[in-house]
Amino acid sequence: MSVLTSRAPQDTRGSWKTYFSLGAVLLLSAFPLYWMFVIATSTDEALGKYPPVLIPGDQFMVNLREVFTLQNVYFAASLINSVIVAAVVTASTLFFCSLAGFAFAKLRFKGRNPLMFVVILTLTVPNQLGVVALYILMGKLQWNGTLLAVIAPGLVSAFGVFYMRQFIDHAVPGELVEASRIDGASTMRIYWSIVLPAIRPALAVLGLLTFVATWNEFQWPLITLGGTEYPTSMVALSDLASGNFVIFRRVLAGAFVATVPLLLLLLIGGRQIVRGIMEGAVK
Amino acid sequence: MSLTQVRPSPPAPPRHSASAGKAKLWWHRFDTRTVPYFLIAPFFVLFGIFGLFPLIYNAVVSLRHWRLDDPDKTGWAGTENFARLFSDEDFWNALFNTFGIFILSTVPQLLLALIIANLLNHKLRANTFWRVAVLLPYVTPVAASTLLFAMFFQTDSGMANWFLSLVGFGEETPLNWRAEKWSSWIAIATMVNWKWIGYNALLYLSAMQAIPRDVYEAAAVDGAGPQRQLWQITVPMIQPVVIFTVVLSTIGGLQLFNEPMLFDENPALASGGSDHQWQTIAQLIYRVGWRDGNLGYAAAMSWALFLIILVVAGINALLTRRLGGGR
Numbered sequence: 001m002s003v004l005t006s007r008a009p010q011d012t013r014g015s016w017k018t019y020f021s022l023g024a025v026l027l028l029s030a031f032p033l034y035w036m037f038v039i040a041t042s043t044d045e046a047l048g049k050y051p052p053v054l055i056p057g058d059q060f061m062v063n064l065r066e067v068f069t070l071q072n073v074y075f076a077a078s079l080i081n082s083v084i085v086a087a088v089v090t091a092s093t094l095f096f097c098s099l100a101g102f103a104f105a106k107l108r109f110k111g112r113n114p115l116m117f118v119v120i121l122t123l124t125v126p127n128q129l130g131v132v133a134l135y136i137l138m139g140k141l142q143w144n145g146t147l148l149a150v151i152a153p154g155l156v157s158a159f160g161v162f163y164m165r166q167f168i169d170h171a172v173p174g175e176l177v178e179a180s181r182i183d184g185a186s187t188m189r190i191y192w193s194i195v196l197p198a199i200r201p202a203l204a205v206l207g208l209l210t211f212v213a214t215w216n217e218f219q220w221p222l223i224t225l226g227g228t229e230y231p232t233s234m235v236a237l238s239d240l241a242s243g244n245f246v247i248f249r250r251v252l253a254g255a256f257v258a259t260v261p262l263l264l265l266l267l268i269g270g271r272q273i274v275r276g277i278m279e280g281a282v283k
Numbered sequence: 284m285s286l287t288q289v290r291p292s293p294p295a296p297p298r299h300s301a302s303a304g305k306a307k308l309w310w311h312r313f314d315t316r317t318v319p320y321f322l323i324a325p326f327f328v329l330f331g332i333f334g335l336f337p338l339i340y341n342a343v344v345s346l347r348h349w350r351l352d353d354p355d356k357t358g359w360a361g362t363e364n365f366a367r368l369f370s371d372e373d374f375w376n377a378l379f380n381t382f383g384i385f386i387l388s389t390v391p392q393l394l395l396a397l398i399i400a401n402l403l404n405h406k407l408r409a410n411t412f413w414r415v416a417v418l419l420p421y422v423t424p425v426a427a428s429t430l431l432f433a434m435f436f437q438t439d440s441g442m443a444n445w446f447l448s449l450v451g452f453g454e455e456t457p458l459n460w461r462a463e464k465w466s467s468w469i470a471i472a473t474m475v476n477w478k479w480i481g482y483n484a485l486l487y488l489s490a491m492q493a494i495p496r497d498v499y500e501a502a503a504v505d506g507a508g509p510q511r512q513l514w515q516i517t518v519p520m521i522q523p524v525v526i527f528t529v530v531l532s533t534i535g536g537l538q539l540f541n542e543p544m545l546f547d548e549n550p551a552l553a554s555g556g557s558d559h560q561w562q563t564i565a566q567l568i569y570r571v572g573w574r575d576g577n578l579g580y581a582a583a584m585s586w587a588l589f590l591i592i593l594v595v596a597g598i599n600a601l602l603t604r605r606l607g608g609g610r
Contacts, residue, residue: 008499009512010492014405021402022413029419029481035442036431052442096325103322107315115323122330128538128565129589130337132572132582133344137337153333156326187318216424218541219565223573234426238544241430242551248434255427262422270415273422277482278489 033259040064040253047249063253067240074229075254078236082258085147085232086214089154093210094203096156101164102195106177107187116165122158128219135223149224150232154214160206163279167202168195205276208269212262233258338589345583351576364583374584376559377567378591383464384543384563385536387472388479393528395476396483401513403484404491414488417481429474429545436460436470436546443470467546467561474542479535483528490521526603533596537588540565564588 014022035054039047042057067075103109104116127134134153135144143149172195180190218234225231231239237258240251266273348360368374403413420428436443444457452458460466494517502516518525543563544550553570555562562570564584572581 008494008496009401009404009509009517010406011496012405014402014407018402018405018407022399022407022416025399025402025481026413026416028477029416032428032431032435032477033419033423035435036427039431039434048440050440051445052440096329099322100326103319107319107322109316109319112319115327119326122334124534125334125338126534126538126589126592127334127338128540129585129592130334130341132568132578132585133337133340134333135572136344136349136578137333137340152329155333156329158326158330161326181315186314187322191322212422216422216426218424218426218544219569222544223569226573234424237424237426237430238550241433241545242549244549246548251430252427252434255424255430259423259427262424263419266415266418266422270418271411273418274411274414274485277418277421277485 033263036252036256036259039249040256042249044247044249059249060253063249064257066250067254067257070240070250073236073239074231075233075236075240075257077229078231078233079258081147081230082215082233083261085150085154086211088151089214090207090210092155093157093160094207097160097206098164098168098195098199098203099191100156100161101166101168102172102191104161104165105168106172106174106195119158119161123162125158127153131220131223134220138224144224145228145230147225147230150217150221153220154210154217157210160210163206163276164199164202166279167199171198171202201272204269205272205279208265208273209276212265212273215262341582341585344579345586347579349577349579349582351573351578353576360579364580365587367580368583368587373559373562373567374564374587377555377562377564380464380468380543380555380559380561381537381539381563381565384468384471384475384539384561385533387468388475388539389529389532389536391472392476392479392532393483393525395480396528397487397513397518397525399480399484400487400491401517403488404517414485417484419481420478421482423478425474425478425541426545428478429542432470432474432477432542433546433548461546461548461556461560464560467556471539471542471546471561474546475536475539479532483532486524486528487521490524491517494520522604526600529599529603530596533599534592537592537595538565539563540569544569 038053038056040063041060042053043059046053046057067073100119104112104119138144138149138152141148143152176194177190180194185193216234217232218238221232221235222238225235226238233254237251237254240254345364346360346362348356348358348363350356399417403417407413435441438444438457438459438461441457441460443460444453447458448454458466460470498516498520499512502512540563543555543561543566544553546561547554547556553562553566553574555566565588568581568584568588571584572578
């Protein structure tokens, strides 16, 4: 350890120790997911064994069928519900946040800076703490127990506006906006034909992050959708695990199915998700 | 506010072309002065209704009787709900649990994240692969991973006890992780750590890569090895991001709900163990509000939690700054 390093770490090649440690990190990250699959494919007898089984069984379809046919869990419907909720929330977040981000980054209007300051303030508001009042509000709207109750609070996000503003500020040259104006393009025209094409990468990043976060949401959906026929998949999972006698192979078969879509997203859009998280820090 | 910017157009002049010009002018003004407000309005309206309003309205609810099981019992409660908090043993117990789990999950989480970020902060083959790999826990739904860990920490056939037995611990009487405060806290903290270490590592990595290279070159003259380099140069240089993650995990950690909920053998009860060993405040809010049906009291508890979070996040930010500055 007494080696002199004249270079910054990021310019130093990783040694075998670095790769070995990262390998361990990878193992710890991935093993629980692998083991989830093992349990999802096993029989009750295999799971009662000690030491625990480490090799997948062949019961996946059997366990899966049980999950999908269980009464009062609505697992199949819950997957569809999750897709609807996450898709609508993502689309709406992308649209409204890019509109607002565009206005804050490139348009001049009275009160722009104070309003942007409000957006930044709301970034830190833990709105989970308003769930009681949110439940009462949804009750007045008669939305409790419907997907609307889960969708509505997710339609916009302060982070989204902030992120879009930062990106548009860099990605769209101000002269281009001015020039189009002189050519007679309207504000919305500029949004559609100049801003939107330029911010595709940012849309991918924000879209992926929003989709993942929405899919995984648990507390509020449990409160408003728990015990109804319209659970999201997270709520259905907790229903699967509730009761006096829990059948783990069934619970984790469900958990595995609810995880796969996100693993696929990570596989396809991993680069963008990494980028989004890393850019969130730089601000 | 915005519409006052646009002056009403004067009566239309007789000539057609002039009126067209006026209309064009009017449209241009409308487009540049008023349309921006339309672009930001959806955010403010939706956030106002579903984000901000509930938070404020919560204060009203906390001062009233509001019961799901007895809708007729309404009216102002004054400070009754808040007074009740002080003598509510469940609340203090939950507060204690929340802090215990919070410390067990935040400190290792951020330390390990720093170490992993430092590993990633090298010239690596398959650079993106490693970064994506540390995000596996982040994208895994917390409900799914918690249910898996619930099985991992089973007494009889759980893998945690198997690992312990490999190092010669608890072979005769396997540990019942759910029985005691300390063991259930460790189990829950493990889940939280697993989920968030990789995410925080990427936040740190991003900050590490922004450190100017000459900072390291200057320090190399003094002969700083990789370890000293990490703790004496890298960490102090990324202090703002460290503070950011400390505040972030304070806000998240004190509202911990999913893990303690699904660690219960019967999550629907929201009891946090047979004797509330690991019941957190967010969990207690859910139980009081939707199991006991006392929304007024649950709202008061939310406000108390809000204040606690504000205070603790502030203290932690100061503490982190002080610790960093002392180096």
